[in-house]
Amino acid sequence: MTKPKTVFLQEFYHKEAVPQMMKKFKYKNALQVPHLEKISVNMGVGKGAEDIKIVETAQAELSQITGQHAVITRSKKAISNFKIRENAPVGCRVTLRRRTMFEFLERLVRVALPRVRDFRGVSPRGFDKAGNYSFGIQEQNIFPEIEADRVPRVQGMDITIVIKGARSIEESKELLTLMGVPFRVKVEKTVTASVPAGQV
Secondary structure (H helix, E strand, O other): OOOOOOOHHHHHHHHHHHHHHHHHHOOOOHHHOOEEEEEEEEEEOHHHHOOHHHHHHHHHHHHHHHOOOOEEEEOOOOEHHHOEOOOOEEEEEEEEOHHHHHHHHHHHHHHHHHHOOOOOOEOOOOEOOOOOEEEEEOOHHHOOOOOHHHOOOOOOEEEEEEEEOOOOHHHHHHHHHHOOOOEOOOOOOOOOOOOOOOOO
């Protein structure tokens, strides 16, 4: 049985990102460098409780996007205000690890995100205290695997990148930046002093 080849981003992490992280944060050995543990992708389908076909379509699209079979998520309790019964289908999710995780991240940062209209980067505010990063995507058709003219319903998704070994948000952000995640740069407003009439 042949060992599966590593994808570019996976190889880049070991050969480029690790040495750069060690240099910047003064790690004593490579095992101290934070690493990607998994990527979770969730699609919440509000109308799924009323029509199972909507959930099944989202499940098929998410499986196509990530390259791994997505599972349907169900409500843990009934919510009368939203007409959701207990154990009703409300969305789908997939958890990616190892090779498939790197493959998805590479397609996300290199192909999908640049296709977002007026894209200026993802928000740098999506980190939690543990250094994991979460952000949302509004349309699934930014992925080339999805044919836009055949999408029956525009569907967003939430992506969480779980990072293990980070001691601070700064370390996590630096790692993701090296891996190609384009963070939005805050542009400081320039204040122009007004000149009184007659002094020009």
